[in-house]
Amino acid sequence: MLKRRDALKLGAVGVTGLAVPGGLGTASLRRLRETTAPEAFSVPLALPRRARPVRRTWTTDYYRMTVREAEAAILPGVKTKIMGYDGLFPGPVIHALKGRRVVVRQTNALDMPTIVHLHGGHTAVSSDGYPSDVIEPGAFRDYEYLNEQPAATLWYHDHTHHMSAEMIFRGLSGTYIITDPAELRLGLPMGHHDVPITLRDVRFDDAGQIVFEMDDFQYRNTVLVNGRPQPYFEVAARKYRLRLINTSNLRFFSLGLSTGTEMTVVASDGGLLPAPRPVKNVMLSPGERADVVVDFGAHDPGTRIVLVNEFGADDATRNLMRFDVGRRVWDPSRIPESPVNAPDLGEAQVTRDVHFGFDPQTGDWLMDGKTFDMKRVDMRIRRGDTEIWRVHNKGAGPSVPHNMHLHGTHFEVLDRDGQAVAPHETGPKDTVFIGHGSTVRIKVRYDRYLGRYLYHCHLIDHASMGMMAQAEII
Numbered sequence: 001m002l003k004r005r006d007a008l009k010l011g012a013v014g015v016t017g018l019a020v021p022g023g024l025g026t027a028s029l030r031r032l033r034e035t036t037a038p039e040a041f042s043v044p045l046a047l048p049r050r051a052r053p054v055r056r057t058w059t060t061d062y063y064r065m066t067v068r069e070a071e072a073a074i075l076p077g078v079k080t081k082i083m084g085y086d087g088l089f090p091g092p093v094i095h096a097l098k099g100r101r102v103v104v105r106q107t108n109a110l111d112m113p114t115i116v117h118l119h120g121g122h123t124a125v126s127s128d129g130y131p132s133d134v135i136e137p138g139a140f141r142d143y144e145y146l147n148e149q150p151a152a153t154l155w156y157h158d159h160t161h162h163m164s165a166e167m168i169f170r171g172l173s174g175t176y177i178i179t180d181p182a183e184l185r186l187g188l189p190m191g192h193h194d195v196p197i198t199l200r201d202v203r204f205d206d207a208g209q210i211v212f213e214m215d216d217f218q219y220r221n222t223v224l225v226n227g228r229p230q231p232y233f234e235v236a237a238r239k240y241r242l243r244l245i246n247t248s249n250l251r252f253f254s255l256g257l258s259t260g261t262e263m264t265v266v267a268s269d270g271g272l273l274p275a276p277r278p279v280k281n282v283m284l285s286p287g288e289r290a291d292v293v294v295d296f297g298a299h300d301p302g303t304r305i306v307l308v309n310e311f312g313a314d315d316a317t318r319n320l321m322r323f324d325v326g327r328r329v330w331d332p333s334r335i336p337e338s339p340v341n342a343p344d345l346g347e348a349q350v351t352r353d354v355h356f357g358f359d360p361q362t363g364d365w366l367m368d369g370k371t372f373d374m375k376r377v378d379m380r381i382r383r384g385d386t387e388i389w390r391v392h393n394k395g396a397g398p399s400v401p402h403n404m405h406l407h408g409t410h411f412e413v414l415d416r417d418g419q420a421v422a423p424h425e426t427g428p429k430d431t432v433f434i435g436h437g438s439t440v441r442i443k444v445r446y447d448r449y450l451g452r453y454l455y456h457c458h459l460i461d462h463a464s465m466g467m468m469a470q471a472e473i474i
């Protein structure tokens with residue numbers, strides 16, 4: 001069953017422009033795949049465990065989690081050391097209801113500090129995972145999430161200053177879903193037919209243990225779906241909502257179905273799209289999400305459909321998972337025509353420029369020519385003001401794509417180099433892809449909290465090396 005995969009034999013290396021963000025020329029390509037992996041589509045898709053509140057009140061669900069080291073069964077017959085929320089890889093899924101408060105007590109059982117960030121959460125600074133708000137080993141912190149924001153697919157992950165790249169890579173990542181009871185009338189697939197699909201890559205050594213080296217993208221050549229390589233998933237011949245989440249540090253995915261089956265994008269990072277959009281393909285940079293509805297009922301039972309990553313350079317990074325279509329069942333779900341009103345952020349009062357850059361002396365990735373400094377405020381924004389940010393990835397240095405992630409709010413993507421953006425980018429976003437040579441304009445407003453929020457590249461290795469800045473909301 002176990003088979004050595006040696007990518008030198010496979011010959012291909014992910015050296016296409018998008019697929020190698022960073023690390024170009026930083027390491028020799030001596031060995032590309034160092035571990036054993038199962039045959040493709042031989043393990044079932046794992047559905048991550050649902051977190052259960054330890055206590056419920058009229059207003060609040062209380063959770064307790066422990067951040068700890070553990071062993072996970074990622075490869076058959078191998079116990080891989082990981083870091084996990086409650087020791088799980090990936091972490092348990094938190095299901096929140098819009099308007100209902102969630103408090104998560106995170107206890108740190110690691111021998112190093114940790115910080116937790118809810119990616120996509122409209123969260124007060126004190127619960128947002130600010131770099132100085134460290135949970136020391138043995139200590140805990142209560143994170144409060146009000147969930148007063150549109151229903152959306154969020155994720156929580158480590159945000160420890162300089163360390164998050166390694167800690168996320170080792171497993172500190174989990175899904176967080178906000179559901180709006182008022183949206184249930186829309187009829188989107190739910191329950192067992194609403195499935196998080198978390199995608200990431202990993203590097204294993206010969207013993208199946210995780211190897212982390214900063215920015216060594218070309219060695220991270222096993223892709224995991226919900227923590228397993230190339231799983232299969234038995235689906236009924238009906239519609240499913242798939243919540244596609246790119247939790248990779250550096251890998252971009254361009255996702256489509258091998259049968260050419262259409263997917264309908266219904267939601268972006270921050271909530272439902274103004275109108276669902278049929279697509280053949282969704283491109284997600286690290287941190288981005290897209291909810292798609294796929295109608296497996298359009299296929300005969302017995303059809304096998306592979307989720308294909310067009311950026312993948314070989315079988316293991318290209319053919320991510322397989323849907324095995326089973327029997328036809330009654331399907332009351334539907335794709336709503338016009339789920340929500342487009343967010344109206346109003347006329348902009350302020351226009352700013354943000355420049356990505358690179359320091360050839362130090363090898364650091366830069367925001368506006370600087371590396372992150374907690375003591376420095378990089379911009380001041382008046383609460384309630386609407387701003388347009390022109391984010392430029394045009395600096396000298398390696399031709400590397402980045403993206404922009406804002407804490408504490410969502411934004412509207414206006415255009416990319418003056419052109420309309422992709423369908424899944426037409427809803428509220430918190431992370432947007434910015435290719436090299438490109439300028440993306442976003443419309444930003446911070447409505448709620450005051451204080452200091454980070455904005456950074458979500459190629460996490462870049463952020464860990466300092467490609468981060470902060471805005472103070474005043």
Ligand SMILES: [Cu+2]
Pocket residue numbers: 365401402403457458459462463467
């Ligand atoms: Cu970057």
